[in-house]
Amino acid sequence: MRARFLVLAGVVVAALALSGCVGKFSVRAPEAIFSLRPTEGVAPLTVVCDGSLSFSEGARISEYIWDFGDGTRAFGPIVSHTYRRGGTYRVTLTVYDERGMQSSRQAQVVVRFPPPEPDFTVPPIPVGTYEVITFDASASRSPNGPIVRYMWAFGDGTSAEGVRVEKSYRYGGAYPVTLSVVDEVGAVASITKVVQVLGGPSCGY
Amino acid sequence: MERKPKATKVSPLLLWGRALGKKALALVLLFPFAAWAIPLGVESGPHFFRTYPPAISSFVQLTNQAILYGNSTFFGDIPLIPLMSGGLGVRMAETLGEPFALGLGFSLLSMETGTSGAWGAQEVAVGLSLSYADLHLLFHFSPVPGLLFLGASLGFAWANLSYRVEFPDLPLSFVPARGEVLFSGRTFVAAAFLRAAWPILPNLSLGLEGGFRFALFPGLFSGEVPMDLNRDGRPDSLDLSGFWLGLTLRVEFPL
Numbered sequence: 001m002r003a004r005f006l007v008l009a010g011v012v013v014a015a016l017a018l019s020g021c022v023g024k025f026s027v028r029a030p031e032a033i034f035s036l037r038p039t040e041g042v043a044p045l046t047v048v049c050d051g052s053l054s055f056s057e058g059a060r061i062s063e064y065i066w067d068f069g070d071g072t073r074a075f076g077p078i079v080s081h082t083y084r085r086g087g088t089y090r091v092t093l094t095v096y097d098e099r100g101m102q103s104s105r106q107a108q109v110v111v112r113f114p115p116p117e118p119d120f121t122v123p124p125i126p127v128g129t130y131e132v133i134t135f136d137a138s139a140s141r142s143p144n145g146p147i148v149r150y151m152w153a154f155g156d157g158t159s160a161e162g163v164r165v166e167k168s169y170r171y172g173g174a175y176p177v178t179l180s181v182v183d184e185v186g187a188v189a190s191i192t193k194v195v196q197v198l199g200g201p202s203c204g205y
Numbered sequence: 206m207e208r209k210p211k212a213t214k215v216s217p218l219l220l221w222g223r224a225l226g227k228k229a230l231a232l233v234l235l236f237p238f239a240a241w242a243i244p245l246g247v248e249s250g251p252h253f254f255r256t257y258p259p260a261i262s263s264f265v266q267l268t269n270q271a272i273l274y275g276n277s278t279f280f281g282d283i284p285l286i287p288l289m290s291g292g293l294g295v296r297m298a299e300t301l302g303e304p305f306a307l308g309l310g311f312s313l314l315s316m317e318t319g320t321s322g323a324w325g326a327q328e329v330a331v332g333l334s335l336s337y338a339d340l341h342l343l344f345h346f347s348p349v350p351g352l353l354f355l356g357a358s359l360g361f362a363w364a365n366l367s368y369r370v371e372f373p374d375l376p377l378s379f380v381p382a383r384g385e386v387l388f389s390g391r392t393f394v395a396a397a398f399l400r401a402a403w404p405i406l407p408n409l410s411l412g413l414e415g416g417f418r419f420a421l422f423p424g425l426f427s428g429e430v431p432m433d434l435n436r437d438g439r440p441d442s443l444d445l446s447g448f449w450l451g452l453t454l455r456v457e458f459p460l
C-alpha cells in the first residue's frame with residue numbers, strides 16, 4: 001500500500017515539475033521591435049527611433065544597433081536621425097541580449113524630396129498685342145540639384161519649354177502664365193503670374 | 206540434357222509451417238498471447254497538457270508590445286494577450302495484452318488565446334485557436350501488472366490554427382497582419398508515458414499518468430501560403446511538444 005502511494009506521488013511530482021519547466025527548455029532569441037516617428041515626410045526629416053519595446057525572454061537586452069539605410073548607424077535604445085535627401089530608407093534595428101543572441105527587424109521611412117522653387121520675370125508694365133515678351137525662369141532654384149525642365153503655359157492655349165522663352169499675344173487681356181519646373185530628382189513645382197496685354201479682343205491683323 | 210534443380214533458401218518459419226501445418230504454426234505464434242489470456246483494455250480520460258509553441262509565444266509577445274504601444278499612444282486599456290501555454294485534452298485507447306500490450310489510440314486537444322478592445326473608433330481583436338488530433342499506435346508494458354505502466358506511442362498528428370486579427374496600422378516594425386486565416390499542418394508524433402493505476406472495482410482502475418509528447422509541425426499552410434505569424438519573412442514551424450498530466454480510467458475485458 002505504501003509503495004503504491006510512493007509511486008503515485010512520484011508520478012505526480014515528476015509530471016508537475018517537468019510541466020512547469022517545459023517553457024524553459026527552449027531558449028528564444030530576443031525580439032527587435034521599434035517605433036518610428038514620423039514614418040514619412042519631406043526632407044530634411046528628423047525621425048525618432050524608439051527600440052525600447054524590444055524584449056528578450058529571460059535575459060536583458062544589452063545592445064541596440066541602428067542602421068538607418070543611408071550609410072549611417074547609431075547605438076542605444078532611443079535615437080534620432082535626420083534624412084537630408086528624399087528616398088525610401090530601410091531602418092534596421094539589431095538587438096543583442098546578455099546571452100549573445102540577436103535578432104533584427106526592419107521598417108521603412110519614406111522621405112519626400114522638397115519641391116523646387118520656380119520663379120520667372122514678367123514685364124513690369126502692360127505690353128501691347130504682338131509685342132514680344134521674354135519670360136526668364138533662370139531665378140528658379142531647387143534644393144535637390146539642378147532644374148532639368150522648364151515648362152510654360154501661357155494662358156491662351158499655347159505652351160513652350162525652356163529656361164528663357166519668347167511669346168506674343170494676339171489679343172489684349174489678362175493671361176495667367178504658369179511655369180512648371182522639374183528638378184533632377186523628379187520633384188515638380190509650379191508658379192503662376194498674370195501678364196496684362198493691352199488692346200481689344202478684335203485687334204489684330 | 207539434365208537440368209540441375211536450383212538451390213533455394215527456405216526460412217525456418219516456412220520449414221516449421223511445412224512440418225506442422227499452417228494451423229499449428231498459427232497456434233505457436235499466438236501462444237504467448239493465449240498464455241496471457243489477452244485482456245482487452247479500454248482506457249480514456251482527460252489530460253492537462255503543457256506546451257509553449259515558440260512561434261505562437263513569439264507572436265503573442267510581439268503583439269502585446271504593439272498593444273502596449275497603442276495603449277500608451279491612444280490612452281487605451283486593451284488587455285494583453287495571455288501566452289498559449291496548454292490546455293485540456295482527451296485521450297482514448299484500446300490495448301490488447303498483458304503485461305505487454307499493443308493498441309491504437311487517439312488524442313484530441315485544443316487551446317486558444319486572444320484579446321479585444323478598441324482605441325477610440327478603431328476596433329482591436331486578436332484571436333488564436335489551436336486544435337490538435339493524433340492517431341497513434343500504442344505499446345505499453347506493465348512491470349507491476351495492473352498498477353504501473355510504461356508506454357510509448359508513434360503516430361500521425363494534425364493541427365489547425367485559426368487566426369483572426371483586426372488591428373490598426375501603427376508606426377511599428379511589427380504589427381500583426383489583419384485577416385482571418387486557417388492554417389493546417391500534419392506531422393509524425395511520438396510520446397512516452399508513465400502511469401500509476403489504482404484498482405477501484407474489479408477490472409476497473411483509475412490511473413494517474415505523466416508523459417511527454419514530441420510533435421513538431423515543420424510548417425502550417427493556408428492553401429499554398431505558409432504561416433508566418435511574426436512576419437519575419439520565414440515560414441514558422443509549430444512545436445507542440447510538451448508534457449502532460451492525465452487521469453485514465455481503464456476497463457479490462459478478459460477475452
